[in-house]
Amino acid sequence: KQEVTQIPAALSVPEGENLVLNCSFTDSAIYNLQWFRQDPGKGLTSLLLIQSSQREQTSGRLNASLDKSSGRSTLYIAASQPGDSATYLCAASSGSRLTFGEGTQLTVNP
Amino acid sequence: EAGVAQSPRYKIIEKRQSVAFWCNPISGHATLYWYQQILGQGPKLLIQFQNNGVVDDSQLPKDRFSAERLKGVDSTLKIQPAKLEDSAVYLCASTSSWKGYTEAFFGQGTRLTVV
Numbered sequence: 149k150q151e152v153t154q155i156p157a158a159l160s161v162p163e164g165e166n167l168v169l170n171c172s173f174t175d176s177a178i179y180n181l182q183w184f185r186q187d188p189g190k191g192l193t194s195l196l197l198i199q200s201s202q203r204e205q206t207s208g209r210l211n212a213s214l215d216k217s218s219g220r221s222t223l224y225i226a227a228s229q230p231g232d233s234a235t236y237l238c239a240a241s242s243g244s245r246l247t248f249g250e251g252t253q254l255t256v257n258p
Numbered sequence: 259e260a261g262v263a264q265s266p267r268y269k270i271i272e273k274r275q276s277v278a279f280w281c282n283p284i285s286g287h288a289t290l291y292w293y294q295q296i297l298g299q300g301p302k303l304l305i306q307f308q309n310n311g312v313v314d315d316s317q318l319p320k321d322r323f324s325a326e327r328l329k330g331v332d333s334t335l336k337i338q339p340a341k342l343e344d345s346a347v348y349l350c351a352s353t354s355s356w357k358g359y360t361e362a363f364f365g366q367g368t369r370l371t372v373v
Contacts, residue, residue, distance in 0.1 A: 152300070182362060191264075191349060192301070192364040237300055239362070245314060246291070246351075246362055248300035 150175040150242050154249035161228055162257050169223040169252045171238035176216045179241040183212050183223050186235045186251070195236075196223070228256045260284065262365035264350050270371045276338035279368045282331070283352030289313075291362070292325055292335050293349040301349055307333060340372045 151174045161167055171181070180199045184192040196205045196212040198221065204213040211224040221238055235251045263282040271277050283290045288309050293301035304323065306314040309330035318325070322341070327333040337344055347367040354360045 184364070189369070191262075191366040192351075194361055194363060197361045239300075241362075245303055245306070248293075248302075250298075250300045 150178075150240055150245070150247040152238060152240050152247050152249040154236075154238060154252050156252060157250065158253040158255075160255040160257065163228060163230060165228050165256075166224070166226050167228055167254070169225070169236050169238075169254070171221040171223070171249055173219045173221075173240040173247075175240070175242050176219050177242055178216065181212075181214050181221045182239045182241065182246070183210075183221075184237045184239065186237060188234075192237065225254075228254075230256045230258050232256050262350055262352055262363050264348075264365035264368055266368055267366060268369050268371075270373060271340055273342055273372050274339040276336065277340055277370060278334050278336045279348050279350075279370075281333045281335070281350030281365060283333070283350070284354075284363055287352035287354050287363075288330070289353045289355065290327055290333050291351040291353075292333070293351065295347045295349055295367070297346070304335070304348075337370075340370075342372050345370055345372045 153172045155170045182197045183195045198205045198214040209226040214221045235253045237251045239246045239248045290307045292304040295301040305318045305325045307327040310327045325335045349367045351362045351364045353362045
């Protein structure tokens with residue numbers, strides 16, 4: 149059974165700081181790993197999808213990496229902004245199921 | 259392209275009442291998921307459909323929850339009777355491939371409050 153863990157559970161940083169969010173998974177036989185953003189009271193917005201054959205994906209100030217052998221993924225946010233404040237969720241796709249972590253609640257202070 | 263549509267956005271019911279949620283996935287997406295997200299937790303899969311067939315419903319509380327996907331497009335999730343612990347956001351998602359090779363897209367969710 150796949151288990152996904154995200155550390156830290158909450159993070160507060162000043163504006164402009166670079167930061168890293170961590171995601172670990174127990175079953176390395178994944179199809180892909182997906183990072184989502186969730187604003188309060190809203191659904192999930194897909195940020196980045198890394199296929200199992202890839203090492204990283206980039207979109208603007210976001211960079212996600214994947215290390216299947218160690219069961220880890222990181223989401224790097226450069227030059228953080230107050231608008232980045234949200235909960236960030238990672239999800240591992242294995243078999244036919246998408247398994248989520250508990251999320252990291254990020255607050256970027258002006 | 260249009261995203262995943264869900265309705266209603268909010269619902270408040272009393273315990274022991276019934277409630278139904280509706281989802282319309284992205285056009286052409288064969289796989290549809292219903293997730294339950296309790297406040298402060300990650301989403302938990304309730305049921306997965308491939309076209310109009312069930313692929314995984316192992317975590318669906320079948321004594322009170324039911325779901326169907328008629329004609330392989332729209333889906334409804336029903337709770338009857340509701341309990342206080344069913345208060346959560348119910349998320350619908352769709353992908354073009356049930357194997358998980360492709361990106362999952364989520365709707366805005368339905369926030370259910372059971373009082």
